[in-house]
Amino acid sequence: NAGVTQTPKFRILKIGQSMTLQCTQDMNHNYMYWYRQDPGMGLKLIYYSVGAGITDKGEVPNGYNVSRSTTEDFPLRLELAAPSQTSVYFCASSSLGRGGAEQYFGPGTRLTVT
Amino acid sequence: GESVGLHLPTLSVQEGDNSIINCAYSNSASDYFIWYKQESGKGPQFIIDIRSNMDKRQGQRVTVLLNKTVKHLSLQIAATQPGDSAVYFCAENYGGSQGNLIFGKGTKLSVKP
Numbered sequence: 505n506a507g508v509t510q511t512p513k514f515r516i517l518k519i520g521q522s523m524t525l526q527c528t529q530d531m532n533h534n535y536m537y538w539y540r541q542d543p544g545m546g547l548k549l550i551y552y553s554v555g556a557g558i559t560d561k562g563e564v565p566n567g568y569n570v571s572r573s574t575t576e577d578f579p580l581r582l583e584l585a586a587p588s589q590t591s592v593y594f595c596a597s598s599s600l601g602r603g604g605a606e607q608y609f610g611p612g613t614r615l616t617v618t
Numbered sequence: 619g620e621s622v623g624l625h626l627p628t629l630s631v632q633e634g635d636n637s638i639i640n641c642a643y644s645n646s647a648s649d650y651f652i653w654y655k656q657e658s659g660k661g662p663q664f665i666i667d668i669r670s671n672m673d674k675r676q677g678q679r680v681t682v683l684l685n686k687t688v689k690h691l692s693l694q695i696a697a698t699q700p701g702d703s704a705v706y707f708c709a710e711n712y713g714g715s716q717g718n719l720i721f722g723k724g725t726k727l728s729v730k731p
Binding site for chain 2: 508537544547549596606607609611
């Protein structure tokens with residue numbers, strides 16, 4: 505199993521541009537998550553999904569959108585990039601919800617908005 | 619000893635010593651806790667977890683202690699090795715509609731050879 509994979513690894517965006525961060529997992533997990541991690545800080549939940557077709561907001565959803573058309577994929581969309589979205593983005597998946605199981609993380613996407 | 623960096627608390631230990639990393643959690647209703655290790659440039663990696671009906675759980679070279687009275691979690695690493703150098707996060711299940719995890723800020727562990 506590859507686990508959780510994310511692309512791209514790095515990206516530089518200009519203010520106002522848009523992009524999609526890709527996330528795929530091959531563990532057949534129903535639960536998937538997007539986090540952002542600012543320098544020297546912990547992880548903050550952006551959006552999560554409990555299964556294909558179902559998504560919900562986390563702690564910091566503004567400026568982002570997600571979709572979940574398949575169990576495997578959970579892309580994160582930035583529509584109008586702002587400098588405040590400069591961060592490292594991690595996708596994760598787990599087999600159980602209610603925080604009842606460990607989350608497996610991808611390697612992250614480092615995004616800079618200038 | 620322990621020092622507070624610009625954002626991240628830092629713990630420096632000598633190779634071979636035991637390390638203790640502490641975490642205060644926020645929600646007395648949280649019933650599941652995880653410790654993650656994050657090496658530079660990588661995603662967090664699961665170390666050990668514990669449920670609220672336990673106060674201690676042991677893994678390979680690691681032990682997690684849970685004190686629900688004071689909402690405190692600790693991670694003990696025995697015989698710390700240079701490969702243990704990383705940032706360690708605790709996370710709690712805050713029991714929201716999907717019980718998503720809340721992550722602490724993290725502690726940076728530096729192991730001196």
